[in-house]
Amino acid sequence: MKTSTHTYDWRSEFKRLDGAYAQSTMKSYVKDVEIFVDWCAAKGLEALPADVDTVCRFLEGQAPGLAPSTVRRRLYAIRKIHRLLRLPDPTHDEDINIALRRARRAKLTRPKQAKGLTREYLEKFLAAEPDTPTGWRNRALLSLGYDLLTRRAELVALRTEDLAWRADGTLRVLIRRSKADPFGEGRIAFTSTRTRALIDDWLQWRGQNIPWLFCPIYHGKALARPLGTTTVRDIIKQAARNAELDDYVAKDFSGHSLRVGAAQDLLTMGQDTAAIMRAGGWKSVNVLGRYLESAEHNVWV
Missing domain, CATH: 1.10.443.10 (Intergrase catalytic core)
Structure with a gap:
């Protein structure tokens, strides 16, 4: 089991995105990375940089309780923080795509549709x-x-x-x-x-x-x-x-x-x-x- 050997002030990196993304998007990214970092700490895994296996395990672990779109957004947040920190990006490996598809197929419910105010x-x-x-x-x-x-x-x-x-x-x-x-x-x-x-x-x-x-x-x-x-x-x-x-x-x-x-x-x-x-x-x-x-x-x- 790996343990974290690096410490990054990753939250401050998101300030570089001011004006380039909506504030709501930035807040979601920060929260998603926080969830990922805490999950890795609880598992004794290195979050930054993460390897492909760690990200796959995280995505598959998140899938049962979340909408596929939320799982995908968390992947995007992990990708973004690796790029902001100029770390090797593990998120484009084919195993990541397989993990996402598995997460989506595990959630076969239709998105809840708001009632139309006609x-x-x-x-x-x-x-x-x-x-x-x-x-x-x-x-x-x-x-x-x-x-x-x-x-x-x-x-x-x-x-x-x-x-x-x-x-x-x-x-x-x-x-x-x-x-x-x-x-x-x-x-x-x-x-x-x-x-x-x-x-x-x-x-x-x-x-x-x-x-x-x-x-x-x-x-x-x-x-x-x-x-x-x-x-x-x-x-x-x-x-x-x-x-x-x-x-x-x-x-x-x-x-x-x-x-x-x-x-x-x-x-x-x-x-x-x-x-x-x-x-x-x-x-x-x-x-x-x-x-x-x-x-x-x-x-x-």
């Missing part, structure tokens, strides 16, 4: 929001997220300056950066007239001195910082409860539900896959396909 649910959610500053914000956020098919991170990153008021009563919105657009080329999307009216109501109360479009409210005052992505999830789940949906229905809504539901509605209305991909900024047909599965039955019956 137009039918959106109407109920908006109607159930209270006539308070929090309710005005939540109505605007739900309606805008649905219109733009946004991810949570895209929604909370929006700034007031990203909106342009159009003569036809709608808004033109610049979505500057997303998961599928790491270099910030952005995409343009448009809202309904109702969404614009809801945004106007929210901004009239919020005021003009906060750069982020959506912000927290504390003791009746708007705070000059953006909402967190988990808050978007909480708003959607609370809206489901406000609408008095059955618990077995409400529990399946998540932070992805706006994006899923809007895509399903577009398919039901006859839009093709290419148009839906453009509208939501998707790069992968496979990911979009999972979103649309439950809507396809309604199209063809």
Whole structure:
């Protein structure tokens, strides 16, 4: 059994990635490497540098309790820290590929799909929001997220300056950066007239001195910082409860539900896959396909 003979300040190496990767990605990498280093220490194995057998054992040991995508991300984190430390990289050996395939085949469950917040649910959610500053914000956020098919991170990153008021009563919105657009080329999307009216109501109360479009409210005052992505999830789940949906229905809504539901509605209305991909900024047909599965039955019956 090998023991570790090297000590590296590996956490500081990740600071070199500032600005090149999303903060959420960097946090995941740090946590994944920490898990790997601790696992190696518990097994009496050398983590940095690791050999192929150690990485394979780690991946196969992680597989039973994790989604294949999480196991793969941990492999990427191990690869990244070896490269940052300029150590021999063990992660491209064929045995690594075999270990990944074994991990994937051991987990034959389908990815859990968020329930789509379709137009039918959106109407109920908006109607159930209270006539308070929090309710005005939540109505605007739900309606805008649905219109733009946004991810949570895209929604909370929006700034007031990203909106342009159009003569036809709608808004033109610049979505500057997303998961599928790491270099910030952005995409343009448009809202309904109702969404614009809801945004106007929210901004009239919020005021003009906060750069982020959506912000927290504390003791009746708007705070000059953006909402967190988990808050978007909480708003959607609370809206489901406000609408008095059955618990077995409400529990399946998540932070992805706006994006899923809007895509399903577009398919039901006859839009093709290419148009839906453009509208939501998707790069992968496979990911979009999972979103649309439950809507396809309604199209063809």
